[in-house]
Amino acid sequence: MTGQLENDQLENEYDVVVAGGGAAGLNGALMLARSRRTVVVIDAGAPRNAPADGVHGLLARDGMPPAELLERGREEVRSYGGRVVSGEITEAARAADGFTIGLADGRTVRARRLLVTTGLTDELPDIDGLRERWGHDVVHCPYCHGWEVRDRAIGVLGTGPMSMHQVQLFRQLSDDVVFFTHEGPEPTAEESERLAARGVRVVTGKVTAVETGTGGITGLRLADGTVVAREVVAVGTRMVARAGFLDDLGLPAIEHPAGVGRYIPADATGRTEVPGVWAAGNVTELTAQVGAAAAAGAMAGAQINADLVEEEIRAAVAARASVTPGV
Known part of the structure; x- marks a missing residue:
């Protein structure tokens, strides 16, 4: 126990600070630690998938339960000398040789590079009882939860530009799917034809409450008092990157082109427009599942290591030239 506590103490300076300890952050840290980089993962302990069973x-x-997956990942990072520290990053500032990172409890740490993997927040529609069932029988992703709700009575809420896509994906999993227009526009003529062809009933009107019983959801209540029996609710959330501390670095979250929320833009390697800052996972790819987030973290970790190697080569060449005339 003592060794682990010592391993998780926050030192003054690292090659890389990883903000966020989910799959992307831990896999990025793993790549860096295996490359003999000093790296610390600073994790606020609020993973997006905490309510999920697996x-x-x-x-x-x-x-695998999300908590177990993360604990295994933390132990792997530690086994290569990486640190995992509990804390919430609240600020990041440019320093002469990298960044100064500030935590909510007043601690600070310096880093040559910053990998941001803080994930996102799901903003749910303001419907009574909806959030209480989130991650159980209120779901959002057919690939994350679809098998578990197959063949049940599913209601899909119209909440944004991806709703038509979402309802057809859930229709693949059950013959009993109802689309609730809620506060969104009613389906176009073409969309209505596609829904009807697949046997999806459309219910217009605003949904005001989720009705529940001893076994979970029993239906959705409309503004006119009508209750439509359902067992599962699928809802597209507005996804917002959790990275407000990047604002002072000139890297605020912006609206996603698909209209599904706000994200931190990055290229395919995770490099952002701010030198020295990389991003991976849901903070930059809002719809990424755990596997994709982990892969993006590994890519970003490798790219950061390569970037540091280039910096060290330049420094070594300059140092050699200063003592070896003509080199």
Whole structure:
């Protein structure tokens, strides 16, 4: 126990600070630690998938509880000398040789590079009883939860530009699917034809409450008092990157082109437009599942290591030239 506590103490300076300890952050830290980089993961301890019973779509780990997956990841990072520290990052400022990172409890740490993997917040529609069932029989992703709700009575809420896509994906999993227009526009003529062809009933009007019983959801109540029996509710959330501390670095979250929320833009390697800052996972790819987030973290970790290697080569060449005339 003592060794682990010492391993998780926050030092003054690291090659890389990883903000966020989910799949992306831990896998990025793993790549860096295995490359003999000093790295610390600073994790606020609020993973997006905490309400879920299991992680899905992850080869050889399908169904594993999210907390168990993260604990295994933390132990792997520690086994290579990486640190994992509890804390919430509230500010990040440019320093002469990298960044100064500030935590909510007043601690600070310096880093040559910053990898942001803080994930996102799901903003749910303001419907009574909806959030209380989130992650159980209120779901959002057919690939994360679809098998578990197959063949049940599913209601899909119209909440945004992806709703038509979402309802057809859930229709693949059950013959009993109802689409609730809620506060969104009614389906176009073409959309209505596609829904009807697949046997999806459309219910217009605003949904005001989720009705529940001893076994879970029993229906959705409309503004006119009508209750439509359902067992599962699928809802597209507005997804907002959790990275307000990047504002002072000139890297605020912006509206996603698909209109599904706000994200931190990054290229395919995770590099952002701010030198020295990388991003991976849901903070930049709002719809990424755990496997994709982990892969993006690994990519970003490798790219950060390569970037540091180049910096060290330049420094070594300059140092050699200063003592070896003509080199």
